[in-house]
Amino acid sequence: MSxxxxxYLSDDVRxxxxxxxxxxxxxxxxxxxxxxxxxxxxxxxTVTNVSTMLLxxxxxxxxxxxxxxxxxxxxxxxxxxxxxxxxxxxxxxGSLTFNSISLSLFDYLGEKISTVxxxxxxxxxxxxxxxEFILAMLKGFDxxxxxxxxxxxxxxxTKNNGKEILWSPILSESGMKFAERLSQISxxxxxxxxxxxxxxxxxxxxxxxxxxxxxxxxxxxGIGLGLYIDGQPFQGAKSSASELxxxxxxxxxxxxxxxxxxxxxxxxxxxxxxWRRAKGLDPHALPERPVTSEDIxxxxxxxxxxxxxxxxxxxxxGRAIGFGLAIMFGLFDAFPVVFVGRGAQALDxxxxxxxxxxxxxxxxxxxxxxxxxxxxxxxxxxxxxSSIVGLEWLDQQAAFGKT
Amino acid sequence: MSxxxxxYLSDDVRxxxxxxxxxxxxxxxxxxxxxxxxxxxxxxxTVTNVSTMLLxxxxxxxxxxxxxxxxxxxxxxxxxxxxxxxxxxxxxxGSLTFNSISLSLFDYLGEKISTVxxxxxxxxxxxxxxxEFILAMLKGFDxxxxxxxxxxxxxxxTKNNGKEILWSPILSESGMKFAERLSQISxxxxxxxxxxxxxxxxxxxxxxxxxxxxxxxxxxxGIGLGLYIDGQPFQGAKSSASELxxxxxxxxxxxxxxxxxxxxxxxxxxxxxxWRRAKGLDPHALPERPVTSEDIxxxxxxxxxxxxxxxxxxxxxGRAIGFGLAIMFGLFDAFPVVFVGRGAQALDxxxxxxxxxxxxxxxxxxxxxxxxxxxxxxxxxxxxxSSIVGLEWLDQQAAFGKT
DNA sequence: TGTAATTTTTTAAGGGTTAAATTAAATGAG
DNA sequence: CTCATTTAATTTAACCCTTAAAAAATTACA
Numbered sequence: 053m054s055x056x057x058x059x060y061l062s063d064d065v066r067x068x069x070x071x072x073x074x075x076x077x078x079x080x081x082x083x084x085x086x087x088x089x090x091x092x093x094x095x096x097x098t099v100t101n102v103s104t105m106l107l108x109x110x111x112x113x114x115x116x117x118x119x120x121x122x123x124x125x126x127x128x129x130x131x132x133x134x135x136x137x138x139x140x141x142x143x144x145x146g147s148l149t150f151n152s153i154s155l156s157l158f159d160y161l162g163e164k165i166s167t168v169x170x171x172x173x174x175x176x177x178x179x180x181x182x183x184e185f186i187l188a189m190l191k192g193f194d195x196x197x198x199x200x201x202x203x204x205x206x207x208x209x210t211k212n213n214g215k216e217i218l219w220s221p222i223l224s225e226s227g228m229k230f231a232e233r234l235s236q237i238s239x240x241x242x243x244x245x246x247x248x249x250x251x252x253x254x255x256x257x258x259x260x261x262x263x264x265x266x267x268x269x270x271x272x273x274g275i276g277l278g279l280y281i282d283g284q285p286f287q288g289a290k291s292s293a294s295e296l297x298x299x300x301x302x303x304x305x306x307x308x309x310x311x312x313x314x315x316x317x318x319x320x321x322x323x324x325x326x327w328r329r330a331k332g333l334d335p336h337a338l339p340e341r342p343v344t345s346e347d348i349x350x351x352x353x354x355x356x357x358x359x360x361x362x363x364x365x366x367x368x369x370g371r372a373i374g375f376g377l378a379i380m381f382g383l384f385d386a387f388p389v390v391f392v393g394r395g396a397q398a399l400d401x402x403x404x405x406x407x408x409x410x411x412x413x414x415x416x417x418x419x420x421x422x423x424x425x426x427x428x429x430x431x432x433x434x435x436x437x438s439s440i441v442g443l444e445w446l447d448q449q450a451a452f453g454k455t
Numbered sequence: 456m457s458x459x460x461x462x463y464l465s466d467d468v469r470x471x472x473x474x475x476x477x478x479x480x481x482x483x484x485x486x487x488x489x490x491x492x493x494x495x496x497x498x499x500x501t502v503t504n505v506s507t508m509l510l511x512x513x514x515x516x517x518x519x520x521x522x523x524x525x526x527x528x529x530x531x532x533x534x535x536x537x538x539x540x541x542x543x544x545x546x547x548x549g550s551l552t553f554n555s556i557s558l559s560l561f562d563y564l565g566e567k568i569s570t571v572x573x574x575x576x577x578x579x580x581x582x583x584x585x586x587e588f589i590l591a592m593l594k595g596f597d598x599x600x601x602x603x604x605x606x607x608x609x610x611x612x613t614k615n616n617g618k619e620i621l622w623s624p625i626l627s628e629s630g631m632k633f634a635e636r637l638s639q640i641s642x643x644x645x646x647x648x649x650x651x652x653x654x655x656x657x658x659x660x661x662x663x664x665x666x667x668x669x670x671x672x673x674x675x676x677g678i679g680l681g682l683y684i685d686g687q688p689f690q691g692a693k694s695s696a697s698e699l700x701x702x703x704x705x706x707x708x709x710x711x712x713x714x715x716x717x718x719x720x721x722x723x724x725x726x727x728x729x730w731r732r733a734k735g736l737d738p739h740a741l742p743e744r745p746v747t748s749e750d751i752x753x754x755x756x757x758x759x760x761x762x763x764x765x766x767x768x769x770x771x772x773g774r775a776i777g778f779g780l781a782i783m784f785g786l787f788d789a790f791p792v793v794f795v796g797r798g799a800q801a802l803d804x805x806x807x808x809x810x811x812x813x814x815x816x817x818x819x820x821x822x823x824x825x826x827x828x829x830x831x832x833x834x835x836x837x838x839x840x841s842s843i844v845g846l847e848w849l850d851q852q853a854a855f856g857k858t
Numbered sequence: 859t860g861t862a863a864t865t866t867t868t869t870a871a872g873g874g875t876t877a878a879a880t881t882a883a884a885t886g887a888g
Numbered sequence: 889c890t891c892a893t894t895t896a897a898t899t900t901a902a903c904c905c906t907t908a909a910a911a912a913a914t915t916a917c918a
Contacts, residue, residue: 063873063874064468065467065468065873065874065875066873066874066875069874069875084896084897085896085897086895086896086897094875094876095875095876095877096876096877096896096897096898097875097876097877097897097898097899097900098874098875098876099897100897100898100899101874101875101898103897104898126885126894126895127884127885127886127893127894127895128883128884128885128893128894128895128896129882129883129884129894129895129896129897130883130884130895130896131895131896131897132896132897295785295786298785299782299785299786300781300782300785300816313816315816378703379702379703379782382698382701382702382703383698383702383786413703413716413718466904466905468874468904468905468906469904469905469906472905472906487865487866488865488866489864489865489866497906497907498906498907498908499865499866499867499907499908500866500867500868500869500906500907500908501905501906501907502866503866503867503868504867504905504906507867529863529864529916530862530863530864530915530916530917531862531863531864531865531914531915531916532863532864532865532866532913532914532915533864533865533914533915534864534865534866535865535866
């Protein structure tokens with residue numbers, strides 16, 4: 053279409069096959085040329101040729117042949133196991149929340165090498181400051197490497213191309229531009245992605261959901277939904293995730309949301325909303341101080357002790373979540389849901405309200421299968437998902453080259 | 456992945472280039488080899504080779520060179536204009552509504568050749584009967600040809616693969632299986648698609664929307680939404696279109712919808728809903744007799760005369776539509792909307808309510824740009840869109856062959 | 859009739875793939 | 889210890905497709 057000359061040529065075929073072969077290593081780990089030949093459905097000769105190139109380029113390496121005899125049980129020339137070269141390139145996968153940045157370094161094999169975390173309020177920083185802060189954090193890693201790509205999970209709407217944040221509650225207007233700046237000063241690719249979408253991506257590698265269709269609801273400072281449909285991440289039109297948190301639960305006169313609208317699901321189900329209600333604060337204002345993990349843990353504890361404002365707040369959160377899911381289930385079919393994050397700890401207390409809200413919308417039950425992931429440390433999932441995205445990008449670069 | 460041997464070989468390159476070339480003819484119509492060479496960015500030699508194959512296979516043909524001198528103004532060997540062979544294969548594009556079937560025959564150039572329409576109540580027929588009825592209707596065409604593909608627009612949820620109807624208000628459970636049967640007895644491909652999605656596809660070829668992002672809201676016996684995002688049809692997870700009509704507008708105790716749920720947008724905005732309310736009938740029951748175009752025309756006329764039940768019914772429809780759009784605008788960004796179908800005739804009467812409902816959800820205005828298409832004959836758009844789908848399929852078959 | 863201008867076809871070179879043949883490396887029997 | 893056997897990896901030869909360049913075809917015009 054554009055000026056770039058698209059070549060449907062042997063060159064493309066080679067690139068495709070490079071990608072096929074790299075992908076097999078990505079999925080299966082250590083494999084011999086012969087095995088790759090079968091897995092990738094390519095001739096042995098092609099695998100030899102491509103492998104030689106990949107070895108020369110440092111993309112793959114020959115494994116230590118320690119237990120090589122064990123694997124090939126029978127006669128004949130033993131297979132030479134090859135694998136992705138862990139040091140080929142590095143990914144920094146991170147999570148940006150309203151009051152902290154966490155970064156982890158992953159090697160090309162997808163192993164986490166090091167982690168750093170800093171408390172910082174992003175809303176007060178502009179794009180340049182955030183970019184420089186992130187770059188400085190790299191010094192905290194155990195090893196000193198230049199990552200090829202940053203993949204950063206943030207709350208809010210991000211463009212599908214991973215290059216733009218359309219809206220985020222944790223960033224100021226000027227802060228949203230940090231990606232481009234970070235890319236310049238780090239000389240690396242920088243991608244931003246919705247945090248819930250990254251959680252879903254992480255969970256999709258889990259055996260439990262591997263075949264599947266499921267949603268990951270992140271209940272923390274905001275409410276997010278990452279969707280997987282038939283094993284594929286579901287991409288909204290523009291945004292990377294479906295904005296469950298900003299579906300309108302109550303009309304325009306409902307509780308105030310961080311997004312400045314009123315009545316959003318988030319204004320009833322996020323941790324600040326739960327805290328606000330449990331403490332009897334004005335629903336038309338945002339809490340003056342940040343709500344901490346401890347605050348939420350305390351509310352949940354109170355709620356478990358019996359009826360009262362804490363329990364009521366969590367009930368209301370359940371109704372909001374249930375309403376939001378009902379809307380989603382109306383647009384899609386019903387899907388199993390994994391709850392992640394601080395608020396998810398109270399799932400048992402919300403379960404009835406969620407189901408009741410669904411029933412209010414669907415006179416006839418839809419099949420529901422709500423799973424609960426105790427993993428409150430959503431951060432690990434965000435980073436895992438982000439690392440997966442980063443590795444996919446590296447694989448494509450390795451196969452198809454720049455541009 | 457599967458058993459089928461995927462060949463990343465010269466064979467594929469040739470197929471890709473066949474498709475490139477066919478696509479250029481599809482878009483640009485009559486063109487010489489030289490022109491195609493430039494348009495498709497392929498060498499003259501390749502175009503010659505592929506053209507020779509396509510000519511032999513009857514996919515393209517040499518044009519009458521009547522005005523050939525006119526086109527090539529200067530010296531030299533004149534260009535030989537080629538074009539898609541209209542008689543290569545045929546598409547039957549159709550629309551199935553609750554009380555009629557309409558079919559149109561399109562040639563490979565996309566020209567409509569003939570149309571037939573029959574009154575029939577599909578809900579009372581099983582799959583075999585519907586399939587045989589459709590096949591029999593082909594005899595009504597001016598010419599006798601065996602179509603290679605049927606593309607049929609229906610209300611309801613269809614699978615993205617076009618092979619299954621998940622739910623449709625106009626068909627009985629057994630009737631939903633007609634596609635497979637029709638495919639057998641006609642020996643042709645059969646695809647089912649959501650009617651609103653087909654309307655959007657048809658409109659997407661319109662200059663006004665060609666660049667774009669827009670939604671087509673079909674207001675007739677049901678309420679459908681076909682979405683185009685950045686020039687691409689937006690596919691929901693499973694269904695071909697976003698089910699605007701079955702978003703829950705009122706809780707579980709609202710008006711009865713054909714889908715057996717209560718409170719759906721459709722239960723307030725479809726023609727049977729408007730009629731029901733205008734006539735003061737029980738909102739918890741479906742009207743006993745089908746609502747006709749004349750009924751709706753009459754209600755609209757009454758509504759225009761001033762306040763009263765008719766006007767109120769249309770107002771309520773506007774609120775329901777506005778609510779549904781608000782939900783959609785929350786998940787996507789706001790998009791311009793084209794209203795099509797019988798109900799769309801009353802758009803001016805609903806305009807205020809639609810905008811009011813949107814404002815109730817969005818305290819801060821989102822940019823709205825609602826267009827109104829007077830084209831009440833949604834049927835033509837459904838068929839146009841369907842023919843486009845059919846031609847795309849034929850092109851792919853022609854380029855890549857069976858399987 | 860001959861020459862120039864353009865389009866289309868043919869040809870030769872270059873790349874990638876595969877199947878088959880060859881080489882490499884290890885096992886184990888005699 | 890030698891050598892046949894077995895399996896892995898590499899090399900070879902044939903094939904297909906593309907492109908650039910050369911050749912052929914076809915028409916206009918002098």
